[in-house]
């Protein structure tokens with residue numbers, strides 16, 4: 573049994589991690605901020621983590637063995653509009669958490685992003701120099717560096733994932749499903765490549781990685797690269813929606829404010845070697861996402877914050 577403390581427990585990754593991992597084998601304490609998880613089954617608290625002294629108190633009080641730091645300002649356009657807040661949450665807070673984990677001898681898994689690369693090349697390894705294009709991406713890269721400077725034993729996981737959220741609209745996959753089930757058209761970028769991983773698969777990989785003695789940067793994205801258009805088509809096929817509703821378009825015609833990296837495929841060789849097995853299959857992940865939908869998980873997760 574491992575005692576996990578998960579920050580960002582009201583967000584897409586933190587909440588799904590907490591729901592999937594808390595139970596008989598492991599124990600999870602979740603930390604939310606403005607959106608308390610009133611009806612969640614795991615123990616959870618509400619904290620503004622950027623306030624002085626709060627991180628130290630949190631670790632002293634909850635005594636975790638592993639902290640999974642998911643809390644972030646993860647909305648790319650919001651970061652563009654408020655760079656000071658993005659820097660505080662994405663760059664400074666991770667350093668504070670890393671230093672506190674080191675002081676209290678707690679293992680840290682810090683969640684970062686594939687977006688630290690500019691996407692000109694693709695298939696990036698951990699050795700390649702990042703080159704962020706947006707405020708979100710550059711503050712996340714600063715966060716990685718602050719973590720490893722304060723605590724070289726920390727694990728920095730660059731991820732990309734999809735799943736169901738309490739807000740109902742936090743992942744691209746949810747947005748595809750919501751629109752397609754209502755018979756609405758969706759744009760699918762043909763020139764943005766990524767490696768999406770089902771959030772349940774990512775949660776298992778994170779638990780496994782936390783239990784291994786590995787440190788430094790690891791790419792923990794899906795095993796298969798595809799365009800956002802292709803991803804939408806696979807989802808539509810799995811859910812039985814009309815694939816013709818997904819319109820192939822270029823990201824250059826989208827009107828998005830922050831620059832997006834075109835090819836964010838990452839090499840996962842390093843984590844595969846560390847785990848000693850392949851990463852979960854992409855199509856099996858999509859089936860799990862559909863299975864949750866059939867069982868009413870989207871409604872369940874949306875009911876947790878009351």
Ligand SMILES: NC(=O)c1ccc[n+]([C@@H]2O[C@H](COP(=O)([O-])OP(=O)(O)OC[C@H]3O[C@@H](n4cnc5c(N)ncnc54)[C@H](OP(=O)(O)O)[C@@H]3O)[C@@H](O)[C@H]2O)c1
Nearest residue numbers: 580581582583584585604605606607620621643644646685
């Ligand atoms: N979403 C993606 O597709 C994606 C892709 C690659 C990497 N990532 C990374 O994955 C991680 C999780 O992302 P996500 O999509 O799950 O994010 P999210 O849904 O936007 O959730 C962000 C979480 O951070 C919490 N938070 C923000 N500021 C806080 C503060 N000052 N004090 C305490 N908590 C604070 C929020 O709490 P409240 O809501 O309660 O205020 C929320 O629980 C992030 O590190 C992100 O950069 C995400």
